Amino acid sequence: MRIDEIIAANKPTFSVEFFPPKTAEATAALYATAQELKQLGLDFVSVTYGAGGSTRDGTVEITTALKDEVGLETMAHLSCVGETTEGLAATLDRIEATGVENIFALRGDPPRNEGEFVQPEGGLGSAAELAAFIGAGWDFAVGGACFPEVHPEAPDLETDLNYLKTKVDSGAGFLITQLFFDNQVYFDFVRAARAHGIEVPILAGVIPVASFAQTKRICGLCDATIPAPLEAAFEAVDGDPDREFELGIAYATQQCAELLIAGAPGIHFYALNRAPATRAVLGALRASRPWERVRGDVGTLTGGGD
Numbered sequence: 544m545r546i547d548e549i550i551a552a553n554k555p556t557f558s559v560e561f562f563p564p565k566t567a568e569a570t571a572a573l574y575a576t577a578q579e580l581k582q583l584g585l586d587f588v589s590v591t592y593g594a595g596g597s598t599r600d601g602t603v604e605i606t607t608a609l610k611d612e613v614g615l616e617t618m619a620h621l622s623c624v625g626e627t628t629e630g631l632a633a634t635l636d637r638i639e640a641t642g643v644e645n646i647f648a649l650r651g652d653p654p655r656n657e658g659e660f661v662q663p664e665g666g667l668g669s670a671a672e673l674a675a676f677i678g679a680g681w682d683f684a685v686g687g688a689c690f691p692e693v694h695p696e697a698p699d700l701e702t703d704l705n706y707l708k709t710k711v712d713s714g715a716g717f718l719i720t721q722l723f724f725d726n727q728v729y730f731d732f733v734r735a736a737r738a739h740g741i742e743v744p745i746l747a748g749v750i751p752v753a754s755f756a757q758t759k760r761i762c763g764l765c766d767a768t769i770p771a772p773l774e775a776a777f778e779a780v781d782g783d784p785d786r787e788f789e790l791g792i793a794y795a796t797q798q799c800a801e802l803l804i805a806g807a808p809g810i811h812f813y814a815l816n817r818a819p820a821t822r823a824v825l826g827a828l829r830a831s832r833p834w835e836r837v838r839g840d841v842g843t844l845t846g847g848g849d
Contacts, residue, residue: 622651
């Protein structure tokens with residue numbers, strides 16, 4: 544099923560990002576994670592595409608297996624890095640042949656130690672170009688990324704939103720944010736996006752913290768900010784893994800509940816291929832159903848004409 548149709552029909556949606564594992568053991572663990580989370584009513588999962596297309600084949604294989612063997616609706620990430628249009632077309636044909644109906648269109652990051660993105664000869668230079676390319680030749684639902692704290696390469700929010708509007712106009716029918724911890728950042732970003740004429744649903748990207756050190760590394764790579772009070776709370780547990788896990792679940796559950804009460808159309812969990820933290824948060828949300836207590840500017844946050 545197309546994800547744009549899922550978002551339109553199911554309010555809110557819950558989804559998870561996975562990445563292609565590198566070993567047989569990690570692959571088995573991923574399928575076990577997916578099976579566990581499926582029991583909590585996931586609406587879809589996405590599978591990432593490594594820097595420089597390094598996991599292209601794995602992305603297609605895992606996306607297909609999660610759909611066919613686990614029974615989840617899936618979305619394959621696709622990036623422009625290191626690809627000609629012919630190569631992209633071949634990958635899109637492969638994905639189409641599997642029955643997967645959804646693509647997450649990204650410019651992509653270059654491989655480590657290769658500096659800034661360089662448009663490949665015979666390839667594309669942006670996610671907007673990729674979204675348009677997909678729409679011209681295939682009937683996928685296309686999603687796109689957005690950055691509540693501004694894309695690291697954008698000089699300011701205005702420039703970032705102007706480009707994001709181009710991405711949506713090129714065919715991105717829904718957006719998923721980079722991870723964030725301060726909900727006000729999301730609320731302000733969505734309202735600014737609406738003011739720029741961006742009306743598609745914007746799903747909130749949330750990472751339930753299981754390891755604070757690992758999360759800090761991830762935030763450093765994507766320029767996401769950890770609020771000072773939250774960082775202080777994690778530092779206060781002095782590296783105790785059980786207490787970090789408990790704090791991470793408590794914070795993410797509260798964060799998601801506030802987002803859903805305010806009318807966010809869905810939560811996209813960055814689960815890092817592990818079930819426990821996301822399972823705990825999603826289980827608590829399913830039990831408490833905070834979206835039934837919606838208040839605030841629902842139409843502004845949900846988008847899609849609601």
